[in-house]
Amino acid sequence: MDIPEILYHYTGANGLYGILNTKQIWATSYRYMSDAREFEYGFDLISELYPPEEDKVRGLLSDTPSVEYIKDSIYAGLIKRWKIYYKSDCIFVASFSSKGDSLGQWRGYAGLHSGYSLGFNFKEIESINPDTRLVACCYDKSKQLDGIKRIIDEYLPQMKSAEREGPHELLAKAYWAASDIALLAATLKHPAFEEEEEWRLVVGPLEANNERICYRPGKRLIIPYVNIGFGPSELPLKRIIVGPGPHQERNAASLRQMLILHRFKDVEVSISDAPFRTW
Numbered sequence: 001m002d003i004p005e006i007l008y009h010y011t012g013a014n015g016l017y018g019i020l021n022t023k024q025i026w027a028t029s030y031r032y033m034s035d036a037r038e039f040e041y042g043f044d045l046i047s048e049l050y051p052p053e054e055d056k057v058r059g060l061l062s063d064t065p066s067v068e069y070i071k072d073s074i075y076a077g078l079i080k081r082w083k084i085y086y087k088s089d090c091i092f093v094a095s096f097s098s099k100g101d102s103l104g105q106w107r108g109y110a111g112l113h114s115g116y117s118l119g120f121n122f123k124e125i126e127s128i129n130p131d132t133r134l135v136a137c138c139y140d141k142s143k144q145l146d147g148i149k150r151i152i153d154e155y156l157p158q159m160k161s162a163e164r165e166g167p168h169e170l171l172a173k174a175y176w177a178a179s180d181i182a183l184l185a186a187t188l189k190h191p192a193f194e195e196e197e198e199w200r201l202v203v204g205p206l207e208a209n210n211e212r213i214c215y216r217p218g219k220r221l222i223i224p225y226v227n228i229g230f231g232p233s234e235l236p237l238k239r240i241i242v243g244p245g246p247h248q249e250r251n252a253a254s255l256r257q258m259l260i261l262h263r264f265k266d267v268e269v270s271i272s273d274a275p276f277r278t279w
Contacts, residue, residue: 005121006119006120007120007122007125008097008099008117008118008241009097009117010095010097010106010115010243011118012115013116019118021262024228025094025227026226026227027094027203027225027227028093028094029092030091032223032224033093039186040083041188041189042144043080043083043181043182043185045145045148046076046079046152047076048145049076049149050072050073050075072156075155075156075160076152083178090205090208091186091202092203092204092226093186093203094201095200097196097197098197099196100239101274102195102196103275104195105196106274114243114251115272116255117240117272118239119239119240120236120237124230124236125236129230132201132203133202134199134202135187135200135202136199137187137193137198137199138187139190140191141191151180151181158173183202183204186202187200187202203226212226212227214226237264237267238267239267239269240255240259240269241270242255242270242272243272248272249271255269256269
């Protein structure tokens with residue numbers, strides 16, 4: 001994916017208000033993303049590379065898997081078991097797109113009547129702080145499998161060595177491998193979402209009792225999140241697009257006034273061209 005000059009964050013009126021007032025971006029717990037299976041998708045790729053032993057044997061007619069391959073499958077299975085731990089609230093994500101006026105994004109992420117697309121300078125988002133990393137989502141299945149395989153191949157020799165030291169050492173190595181896969185999984189999306197061209201700010205893994213974790217009310221759930229601040233820097237906001245809605249011009253006018261009130265300079269305000277009506 002090409003590196004864009006501006007990345008866009010789609011949000012509703014409440015999200016816009018919060019960002020402008022606090023000059024922070026919220027990263028939501030990975031478990032509360034729009035695609036509920038995203039996280040599991042990354043870990044499930046392990047089974048495509050190393051099918052469970054019984055499935056591999058059942059799928060062969062004349063060939064018999066080698067003992068070494070079966071052993072590798074067992075190690076990979078141990079790594080996958082740690083998925084249960086990483087399904088807790090430990091990885092947090094803020095989503096962006098290289099597309100600033102996307103019909104699909106307005107429909108999915110910005111609300112029906114009060115959506116906004118906030119454009120941020122890519123380079124300043126990329127260097128926001130040392131414990132946050134900006135990564136492009138990967139939609140290519142072969143590249144996804146290659147990424148998972150590189151991690152497993154790195155840890156397999158360590159796991160084989162640790163097994164001689166005892167089960168605790170073996171599980172510890174599987175845990176660290178799963179940690180790397182969890183971080184990679186935060187960037188892997190099903191090919192059906194490719195048109196989103198998504199980039200993500202990823203925070204974590206964090207322990208469940210980390211003081212950075214906050215909570216906010218959602219429509220149906222209490223949602224964990226962390227604040228991503230810019231330190232002494234200003235929020236690198238360059239553009240805001242007012243999404244489809246019944247009062248776009250009035251909305252843009254009040255938004256310009258709000259930007260002046262909060263002392264934002266050189267922020268372009270424009271109106272979406274997307275042909276989307278729900279009113």
